[in-house]
Amino acid sequence: MIRDPEGFSKLLAEVRRFVRDECMPAEEDVDRKDAIPEPLVERMRTLGLFGHSIPEAYGGAGLTSEELSLVNIEVSQCATAFRARFGGNTGIASESLVVDGTEAQKRQYLPRLASGELTGCFALTEPEAGSDATAQKTLAVRDGDHFVITGRKCFITNAPLANLFTVFARTDAQAKGARGITAFLVERGAPGLSTPEAYRKMGQHGSPVGEVVLEQVRVPASAIVGGPELEGHGFRTAMRALNKQRINLAGLCIGPAIRLVDEMVVRAANRRQFGQAIAEFQLVQQMIAQSNTEVHAARALLLETARKRDDGLDVTMEASMCKLFASEMCGRVADRAVQVFGGQGYINNNVAERFYRDVRLFRLYEGTSQIHLTNIAKRTMAMAAND
Template identity: 45%
Template sequence: MPIELSPEVRQFCEALRRFLEHEVEPRSRWIEEHDTIPDELMQMARDLGLFGITIPEEYGGAGFDLAGKCAIEEELGKSNYGFASVIANHTGIATTGIVALGSAGQKRQYLPRMATGELIGCFALTEPQAGSDPAAMRTTAVKQGDRYVLDGEKIYITNAGIADVFTVMAVTDKAKGTKGISAFIVERGFPGLKVGRNELKMGMHGVSTAPVVLERCEVPVENRLGEEGMGYIQAMKTLTWGRVTIAARCVGMMDKLIARSAAYMKTRAQGGRRIAEYQGLQWMLADMAVARDASRLLVERALEIFARGERGTLEASVAKLFTTEALGKVADSAVQIHGGMGYMREAGIETMYRDSRITRIYEGTSEIQRNIIARELLKDG
């Protein structure tokens, strides 16, 4: 059964829809070509309250639950992917760790300013040798008196170029494997933290993706998130929730691609007929809609599982795997339906085709999702 959204979430989604249509979409081509989000658009997002949607009300946020976050992600999926990524990363993996594990002091210090967008967050897990295998992590955190000294390198960190607050995973006890990974709140101004040059990417234009280097970066003990060894556990929970929100965004992207394709089919003529009259293209459009609808149902199933307080590991991975793979096929079909126009930048279809590709890679590749699904199915009991 469909997830029931609160009146506050529905109202916010309506306001967001207008904002995306009137403010983001007119700037979308500029974002794509300049690979950055205009300052005035970031400020308008702050004014709308976008940066605080998942932060508890007591710290100045809206306090929306996962279902509310997914509803917003679906709307964001219908607009510029780079802009959506800035918001999604900040309101997802960049803040959930602090909300879940943060001490009262940490929450008071960071969350109110993260809710307003004064502070932008990012999540630093991936390393050159540790992407799908966090156990291979080499970044270390050695306790020395009242602080930890962090050394290591993170790569492909979303929002790194604009972030003020970094949630960094580092090894505090190598002998314990993943149970020896801890999480730290690292401020941009801490000595020893350096952000590298923005990477040039296939898609996701507008959002910063950069390496982060930690060279004897001193972090106060009070900036450790939770107990030692809790970092990996929280990271996995964060990524599980994040997989469902990515799936929701993919649903929104499919919505847009289907609408654009249907509109083009009704106006484009070939052989003396509108191409909407050709059965081959009709079937292609029908398959796109089936993939989108199935994806939405898988997102709703995962949300129902989480709402019941269950782990949802299987359902989250199924949702991410299916929807991201489906989006790839839908985007390819949209390019095919548009023909040569679909390959041209002016139509914007090729942009979504490029943007869609990352969804099968980050926050757990399709292969990792299959591993997780099989593992869950093969569990005893």
């Protein structure tokens, strides 16, 4: 749903200028130094990028799913680290509060997340709780009107620089599966909470990812997302946040693929072999045509799903389809881009090489491709059984 076509076109144009004029020229430097310059982060705050999906009542832009999808396609045409810097706030790190937070929690945190004053992160994954997110070993033990949280989270985007952590912990040690998991809001500075040095990664340099260590972190019961009455409902909160994030991530896969198609076309026109531009060779044309076709297919699927969500329909299966198809598509396009670039595509900090490293992660987080295939199959068969 596009609420104000003219106003939204202006917003999209502003985002596009920022990406192309300010972010793209800094890509190589960010990749080499593994950090985004603070002036660029401040520009993100000024442009309101941290609050795109946060409701207007709490200082955000309140973008619809379709609007946010189109913005995500634009912002992800530069190196993935740039969107990751503000993406948690406008996605997974704020969505738990948006869908389940109390009014007091929303007013306390959402305006500061929307402005970029706070950086949020979503601390769900553990060494033994990745695809099986219900296998949480982090424990939160009740002590009067407080809980004491102990555990260790891993692979958490923005953990090394986050100010606000949405921490998932088991409050019922006897419960199995999704039952007994609770979501807590924990601020940096809480005694016992620490974040070790960021991981060294294959790609997405400039986007810090690390662990969250909780050693008897004491928080009040009011820190439960949604208040004490939602104790034990944290897994539901997580899934509600992830459902929207999978739509977001599909857009973040389409943007890099669009960029790579553009780069392939330029490279094919300028690189000469056997006395002619390689764009004249049909097998090179085939790689470009396949890539462009898949980009358009992913975009159509994403926008259809986003519009359904805006209409209030259950898009759980379609969100999985979007994430699965777009992430796999992006990987194929990146591989073809390296092929079109030839040896140059394997040289460090070439645009094809950098995106090839960056987009590999898309098939792992927010549910691996294999998990999404399983989910889609289960829902497809359940629908058939109900017909």
